Amino acid sequence: MLDFIVSFLSNPAFIVGLVVFLGLIALRESFSNVLKGTIKAIIGFLILQGGVTILINGLVPFSNLFTAVFHLNGIVAEDNSLAAAVQPMLGTQTAYIMVFSFLINLLLARITKFKYIFLTGHMMFSFAAEMAIVLDIMGANVWQAILIGSVVEGVSMVLFPAFSQPFVRKVTGSDDIAFGFWGSSWISIWGWIGGKISSIFGKSGSSEEIEVPETLSFFKDMSIMMSIVMLLVYLVTAIFAKPSDLQQVIGGKSPFLTLILDALTFVAGILILLQGVRMFLAELIPSFKGIADKLIPNAKPALDVPVFYSYAPNAVTLGFLAAVIGGLIVTFMGKFLPVTVLPSVIGLFFMGGAAGVWGNAYGGKRGAIIGGFLLGFTWMLLVALAYPLADVTRYGVKGLWFATPDSIIVTIIMRLAGLLFGIPIK
């Protein structure tokens, strides 16, 4: 019996199901809603794990080819995929860190002047997984990881929104909501710097006064955007490959066709795992929100990045395109860096776009472009330089790494703190 309870409480799918179950009961939902929500949350978690298996099938052959061709390691910075990939090993810690960090967030919002409630669920999940990774690498056992990880994440959930709040006030002209996204600090800093640099060159009109062609809007559909970029990255690598390498690493009748399918399989895997994330978040977040609304009435919800796009939609486009250029420079610098960071579309779009909005608020359309460019460049550089701090290949994960700057900053601080306790960074 005890064995059963322990395995039940250490299975991430059941933990998430149990939390949703308790949350829905606390909100006095009907029996059928409780049952539906709980089952959906558990299935969502299983879909997530299925998706990542597919994604890895599409990524690993390419990753091997990239290494064979360029003698470099290539990674895509994508948090949700990385988080999903380590669930079989670190799922218990991840699920508990996610839940307890939320409770710590509630407590801090209740007793301190930081009234922020972090409500971006997929970010809570990926941050929890990344804390589990870092703490596991640093030698913590499951319980230590849950304890330390929850405190670190819970504190981050109020500190990062607090840091970006002055910028949010400037961009939105209001103080009602906060920025709950693990790129908030990086977006705020580089968007602000971009705007200030732009001001040196004199005044620049707002991005919203210009016409951005409608044809440029296709990239709002992430599946299309990721497919195009992954196809390009895979095929460019194939062009540089020796036929013998292609045959050996990729194999099949037509290695080119196999690669095209692999690139699309990678995207298919991401879409499936996001569907899983979506299913368990759709049950989890409303109950988190309901509980927070009841306990902390004057809270400021910290929300996902796209809520800011409506303040300057054109700046989102400018910032994103500029971020891609900035990011590509880092990709081509791969030889001189610990790892080659392949263009990571999701981060470049969501953060580059926001840096555009920030840059526009501080320095017009030129600010949006400079802000986006600086974000793309510095972000991918940060990923490349911090890469040695967390070796995820020990979990059998190849070609993926941390994406969000805030979680990387926290990782750097934790590894430095580890040095004080004699835990070496190797």
Place this chain on the structure above:
Amino acid sequence: MKLKVIGVCGMGLGTSLLLLSEVESIARKYGVEIEGEVVDLGSVRGKTCDVIISSSEIAKELKDLKIPIIEIKNMLDKREIEAKVKEFIESIRKS
């Protein structure tokens, strides 16, 4: 009355869920039951529902669908969301 509502955003993870939970709490006030789902922009095609809610940026990409869309200009403006959701509920009640 029961309505099936789909929230749409770029990834179907953040803002769509936020909009949907706003719709749910507004609908409760007006005695409407909501069956909700969130999806990303790429997956919304082929779904059926009574109404979609999204930001006006995302709504631009959905104009060809034959489903009514509640477009929200400023997702941080609760009054805008409430006014538009209320308007939609009233229009359904009349028809």
